[in-house]
Structure formats: C-alpha cells, structure tokens
Amino acid sequence: MAIIYFASETSGDKWDAFKATAMNYDKFGFAHVTDAALATANNSSIGKLALFKPFDEKRNDYEGEIKFEAITEFVDAAKLATVMEFDETAIEVVF
Numbered sequence: 001m002a003i004i005y006f007a008s009e010t011s012g013d014k015w016d017a018f019k020a021t022a023m024n025y026d027k028f029g030f031a032h033v034t035d036a037a038l039a040t041a042n043n044s045s046i047g048k049l050a051l052f053k054p055f056d057e058k059r060n061d062y063e064g065e066i067k068f069e070a071i072t073e074f075v076d077a078a079k080l081a082t083v084m085e086f087d088e089t090a091i092e093v094v095f
Helices: 013-024 036-041 068-078 088-094
Strands: 002-006 029-033 048-052 059-062
Touching (some): 002 036, 013 068, 048 068
Antiparallel strands (some): 002 048
16 A cells, blocks of 8 residues: 655645654555656646555545644545455454
8 A cells, every 4th residue: 555645845744744644654655746747647736645555446535634643544544445354454453
C-alpha cells in the first residue's frame, strides 16, 4: 500500500502532518510528489492525498483536511480488504 501526498510545500503544518502520519506506519509506503504534471497524470492535483492498494477499489482519494488525526483515520479505514483470508493479519483485526 502506498500513500502519496501531491504538494509543493516541504514545510509547514500540512507537511508536518503528512510526515507524522508516515512515521506512524511501518508497513506502508509514503511518498511526496511536488510535480503538478505528475499529479495530473495520476488524476490528482497539488494539495491532495491518494492511497493506492492492491485490493478492493485500488485507490482512495482523501478529501479532508491535511491533519495527522484525520489522515490516520482515513488510512486506518482504507488499509484492510473488505474480504480477506483468515491469516495473521486478520487475527489481529478480529481479535
């Protein structure tokens, strides 16, 4: 799973919130894209955040404020498949 932040800034409250979120998750990839053309090529725009995953709808676009708590809630809601095998990951979720 990868969470991409399309933004031109590399400092400030939004940048700090994105970095804090990235540091909160060891198993996911986080990236910062500053190129507006690359954001457009990915059906996004500067100032937006997108979560890419290999299951369900494959992509979730974040529409909320760029704040740590809100991004964390978004990632937690989208990080698990709707239907999954009963394995170690599922055990952690269920129990």
